[in-house]
Amino acid sequence: MSYIPKPKVSHPGLAKNKLGLTIRDYEGGLSTLCAGCGHDSITAAIIKSCFELSIEPHRVGKMSGIGCSSKTPGYFLSSAHGFNSVHGRMPSVTTGANAANRNLTYLAVSGDGDTASIGIGQFAHVIRRKLNMLYIVENNGCYGLTKGQFSATADVGSKSKRGVANEMDPIDPAAFALQMGAGFVARSFSGDKDQLVPLIKAGLNYNGFALIDVISPCVTFNNHEGSTKSYAHVRSHEAEVNVVDFIPARNEIAVDYAKGDATQVTLHDGSTMMLRKLDQNYDPENRLEALKQIQTHQMKNEVITGLLFLDPKESEMHDMISTPKKSLREFELAELCPGKEALEALNKSWG
Amino acid sequence: MPKDKIDVDYYHKVVDCQWACPAHTPVPEYIRLISERRYTEAYMVNRESNVFPGILGRVCDRPCEPACRRGRVEEEPVAICRLKRVAADYKADVSAYLPKPADKKNGKRVALVGAGPASLTVANDLAPLGYEITIYEKNDQAGGAMRYAVPMFRLPPEVLDEEIDAVLNLGVEIQYNTPVSSLKQLLSDGYDAVFVGSGAPIGRDLTIPGREQADGSVHVGLEWLANVAFEHITKINSRVLVIGGGNTAMDCCRTARRIGGNQVKVVAPESYEQMLASPWEKDDSQEERIEFINHLLPKEFVVENGQFIGVRFQKLKQCYDKDMKWDPVPSGEDDVLIECDDVILAIGQSTAFPYIEADIGIDFNDRNMPIVDSTTHQSSNPKVFFGGDAAFGPKNIIWAVAHGHEAAISIHQHLQGKDVKKRPPHGMNLVSQKMGIHQWSYSNDYSDDQRFKVPHVEVDDRIDKLKLEVELGYDEKLALEEASRCLNCDVQTVFDPPSCIECDACVDICPLSCLTIAKDEPIEQLKLILSAPVLNPEQGMLVSEPLVQTKRVMVKDEDLCVHCGLCAERCPTGAWDMQKFTLKLPKAGDV
Numbered sequence A: 001m002s003y004i005p006k007p008k009v010s011h012p013g014l015a016k017n018k019l020g021l022t023i024r025d026y027e028g029g030l031s032t033l034c035a036g037c038g039h040d041s042i043t044a045a046i047i048k049s050c051f052e053l054s055i056e057p058h059r060v061g062k063m064s065g066i067g068c069s070s071k072t073p074g075y076f077l078s079s080a081h082g083f084n085s086v087h088g089r090m091p092s093v094t095t096g097a098n099a100a101n102r103n104l105t106y107l108a109v110s111g112d113g114d115t116a117s118i119g120i121g122q123f124a125h126v127i128r129r130k131l132n133m134l135y136i137v138e139n140n141g142c143y144g145l146t147k148g149q150f151s152a153t154a155d156v157g158s159k160s161k162r163g164v165a166n167e168m169d170p171i172d173p174a175a176f177a178l179q180m181g182a183g184f185v186a187r188s189f190s191g192d193k194d195q196l197v198p199l200i201k202a203g204l205n206y207n208g209f210a211l212i213d214v215i216s217p218c219v220t221f222n223n224h225e226g227s228t229k230s231y232a233h234v235r236s237h238e239a240e241v242n243v244v245d246f247i248p249a250r251n252e253i254a255v256d257y258a259k260g261d262a263t264q265v266t267l268h269d270g271s272t273m274m275l276r277k278l279d280q281n282y283d284p285e286n287r288l289e290a291l292k293q294i295q296t297h298q299m300k301n302e303v304i305t306g307l308l309f310l311d312p313k314e315s316e317m318h319d320m321i322s323t324p325k326k327s328l329r330e331f332e333l334a335e336l337c338p339g340k341e342a343l344e345a346l347n348k349s350w351g
Numbered sequence B: 001m002p003k004d005k006i007d008v009d010y011y012h013k014v015v016d017c018q019w020a021c022p023a024h025t026p027v028p029e030y031i032r033l034i035s036e037r038r039y040t041e042a043y044m045v046n047r048e049s050n051v052f053p054g055i056l057g058r059v060c061d062r063p064c065e066p067a068c069r070r071g072r073v074e075e076e077p078v079a080i081c082r083l084k085r086v087a088a089d090y091k092a093d094v095s096a097y098l099p100k101p102a103d104k105k106n107g108k109r110v111a112l113v114g115a116g117p118a119s120l121t122v123a124n125d126l127a128p129l130g131y132e133i134t135i136y137e138k139n140d141q142a143g144g145a146m147r148y149a150v151p152m153f154r155l156p157p158e159v160l161d162e163e164i165d166a167v168l169n170l171g172v173e174i175q176y177n178t179p180v181s182s183l184k185q186l187l188s189d190g191y192d193a194v195f196v197g198s199g200a201p202i203g204r205d206l207t208i209p210g211r212e213q214a215d216g217s218v219h220v221g222l223e224w225l226a227n228v229a230f231e232h233i234t235k236i237n238s239r240v241l242v243i244g245g246g247n248t249a250m251d252c253c254r255t256a257r258r259i260g261g262n263q264v265k266v267v268a269p270e271s272y273e274q275m276l277a278s279p280w281e282k283d284d285s286q287e288e289r290i291e292f293i294n295h296l297l298p299k300e301f302v303v304e305n306g307q308f309i310g311v312r313f314q315k316l317k318q319c320y321d322k323d324m325k326w327d328p329v330p331s332g333e334d335d336v337l338i339e340c341d342d343v344i345l346a347i348g349q350s351t352a353f354p355y356i357e358a359d360i361g362i363d364f365n366d367r368n369m370p371i372v373d374s375t376t377h378q379s380s381n382p383k384v385f386f387g388g389d390a391a392f393g394p395k396n397i398i399w400a401v402a403h404g405h406e407a408a409i410s411i412h413q414h415l416q417g418k419d420v421k422k423r424p425p426h427g428m429n430l431v432s433q434k435m436g437i438h439q440w441s442y443s444n445d446y447s448d449d450q451r452f453k454v455p456h457v458e459v460d461d462r463i464d465k466l467k468l469e470v471e472l473g474y475d476e477k478l479a480l481e482e483a484s485r486c487l488n489c490d491v492q493t494v495f496d497p498p499s500c501i502e503c504d505a506c507v508d509i510c511p512l513s514c515l516t517i518a519k520d521e522p523i524e525q526l527k528l529i530l531s532a533p534v535l536n537p538e539q540g541m542l543v544s545e546p547l548v549q550t551k552r553v554m555v556k557d558e559d560l561c562v563h564c565g566l567c568a569e570r571c572p573t574g575a576w577d578m579q580k581f582t583l584k585l586p587k588a589g590d591v
Helices: A038-052 A068-075 A090-100 A112-116 A120-128 A173-179 A193-205 A231-237 A287-299 A340-349 B008-014 B016-020 B027-035 B039-050 B053-059 B080-090 B117-129 B157-168 B183-188 B221-229 B247-258 B279-287 B397-415 B476-483 B505-509 B523-529 B566-570
Strands: A060-064 A081-084 A105-111 A133-139 A184-189 A209-215 A238-240 A242-247 A262-266 A272-277 A303-310 B109-113 B132-136 B173-175 B193-196 B218-220 B239-243 B263-268 B291-294 B296-304 B307-320 B326-330 B336-339 B342-345 B384-386 B427-432 B434-436 B491-495 B515-518 B541-543 B553-557 B576-584
Touching: A038 A068, A038 A105, A038 A133, A038 A193, A038 A209, A038 B505, A060 A068, A060 A090, A068 A081, A068 A105, A068 A133, A081 A090, A090 A105, A090 A120, A090 A133, A105 A112, A112 A120, A112 A133, A112 A173, A120 A133, A120 A173, A120 A209, A133 A193, A173 A184, A173 A209, A173 A287, A173 A303, A184 A193, A193 A209, A193 A242, A193 A303, A231 A238, A242 A303, A272 A303, A287 A303, B008 B016, B008 B427, B008 B576, B016 B027, B027 B039, B027 B080, B027 B476, B039 B053, B039 B080, B053 B080, B053 B157, B053 B397, B080 B476, B109 B117, B109 B183, B117 B132, B117 B157, B117 B193, B117 B397, B183 B193, B193 B397, B218 B221, B221 B247, B221 B342, B239 B247, B239 B307, B247 B263, B247 B279, B247 B342, B263 B296, B279 B291, B296 B336, B384 B397, B491 B553, B505 B515, B505 B566, B515 B523, B523 B541, B566 B576
Parallel strands: A060 A081, A060 A105, A105 A133, A133 A209, A184 A209, A238 A303, B109 B132, B109 B193, B132 B173, B193 B384, B218 B342, B239 B263, B239 B342, B263 B291
Antiparallel strands: A184 A303, A242 A272, A262 A272, B296 B307, B307 B326, B307 B336, B427 B576, B491 B576, B515 B553, B541 B553
8 A cells, every 4th residue: 555656657678468458557546455465466366367368348247346446446547447346246246247247357355355255146156157258356364444354255264463373264266167167167266377468368368267366465464473364375285286377369379388298278369278297197177187186286275276167168158148249349239129929920920 | 687787877868868978967867856846845956966057057068969769759959957947946955965064074185177077076075074274266157167257147056056056155265266275285285185177268369470479369268257257357349259159159259249249250260060059059049149250360460550350260161070080171261351440360279287296196188188097986096086178188067077076986995995997886776656546646648738938138238248148047837847758767667577478568568669579589580670770879778688489589779768657557467667767876975
């Protein structure tokens, strides 16, 4: 948190993307979160991803609920559309927005409380609906806005700032999303942008429901010794299963991959994900295996990160309900409501 | 802490203006004091470094301004020089804070040749230590080139008098109208040391055909300016040609404009851009409707029937080759005759030492310059020291002051029986500016303002007034606004690697993309992967010790840092701190 605004002046050598914008053009207002908050780092990763993908900021819908995490859409893409909704109800609002206009990119930010406590019902159903969106959980295992009580994602045995250990079993957003049928599930860490940025880019381009559970230390209430969501703990207990390089459709694959070194996955829009395995046994296209690996690492007190599951058959809500490619909001009234005669003709057709 | 140990010079270099100033004036410090309307203190901070803030605030060559970081993050540097004048203009009575004459003399006598800025600086530093100082001055007033070569409309005599008197009042004896005719004699008069600060007072003449015949109409610029300054000359004819492209040419043309010159032209062989005169001097001259004609090389002073007609010039295509070496190439066009009544030559100046005998142990080089050590200012005669233009040829006032300080240290060491080559080291202080959460003891907010123009007297009101100062100086409102443009580069970003938890907050917030956390690699590799490309390889680059959690390193490119302190505000552990750097520059007597 800072009192002076970030100076508008920028480095004259900053790179420009395909739209002629610099990374500064993807910024938002100044963060009022605590200094050193993991969420701010995720904000920076989102800014970097959107800049590198040359996304037009006004073609993005930023969606959020309530909590520290849910404030962050104010801090990126200031010219995007945004909806800061009711606590835990962001998935429904996003469903409505997506139903009306399927042609925006929906980037949702939620927290562990907003997702795994008050909003868990909505979270489950938006995944089942396969809503085409990127859902980022900024997961710090505590309620930062109300002084750091354990949230539903806190690990058993993780200690509060006062030294009390959590005894309730955690909800793992990634495992939960796998069970609900999510097509893209990843876990990352706010302190590792090299891993996080390609995952966000891939998630934004995935046609279907994409979840990234980002461990994001609460620097004020959950960054002490004994916490399993502190910078130091995650860094020393991280098990990275693979590394994603995301290559947008219009770019050539410039990096030279040795044969067998990387798996190439082409997404529906022609963009490419190069998946370099760090754990040779890990198969990210096997949902069962992914669940098992999450559990196994959890039992070893490790934090598994990387692209955990990818369903290459990208499918989304609009495919299931057979809505037209054109967004609903673009239809004229006459098209949406063809009138009495058309209804009568339809009724007659059933004889 | 970084791999290349951070030393005084690392932090000093970050303060670009102070690094560029020959006297290392702590510029951001005095600009901050101006912002707080503490003008007297701002003046004294200046005086400590450069002795003549009121004078330099008007006529300094300002090497600090091209160096100013503000000129890299936007177009124009902070008006450092004019803010110095603000400190001088708005200060209260400073007499209580000035150095005092020594209570007791130390029995050592030092003679200073010439009462210019170099000698006056030596006197300023040595008199309070008890040295008996005698200055020999050929004119009837002190100041040297500041008096005779700088016109009064740029530097009013009252300003000169005040700051020169502050030195002379230290119990310094000055003998006016006493040119030194024999250094040998001076040395045999029992002086323990002699400082030669006699400047470069000889204006260069132009020996082309017709020079002798045209003598009454041709004037050597420096002499002519001195004659105007001392009121031996009060008029010039209406059509005046000034030959030359430096600051003396600008002073000549503007002076001529004020004492009768209605049509004043400046003619130079180089292009307008190549002319050595400071851009603001050229602007002021043009504003006074002085015509500039470039790419003309003087060939002949034309005299017909005993009457001076004008100067004939050859047209040039260029006068320098691509390495900026003198290489005039004629354009092949016809020569041009520019008719005029008077010609003023401003084509260079040189030193002259007719009073230095060959047998007193002072060696000269093949360009007739004394061989002087560039650090100690000692000549081959250990008792004789040189400074200012007399030492290494024409430079400017601020260099003369810097030389004076160094020579004073040498003279003091020499007369205390110490080795002059063992220079006292530069020291530094770093003090945290943190006052509380989001509170710093300096204003870290970034001002978007562009440089404010200094108000001038209207052109029509100044032309016939030789003594009317053209620049009015900033009023207080403008001064405070201009002062807020200063980036406080002396408030350094100081990094403590063991405290860093690698949360990226500083990297993410830095508006100028100065910071990167990267794998520990050689600096040349690191330079390729920074958050933003390296634009000025000359600027400092901090590479920290490996960080605790990942063994990566913090890298900071100092080039464009605006010292907003956001890295430190966003740092949850205080690994970044904003600390004020104070350079401890030794003075004579500190050793």
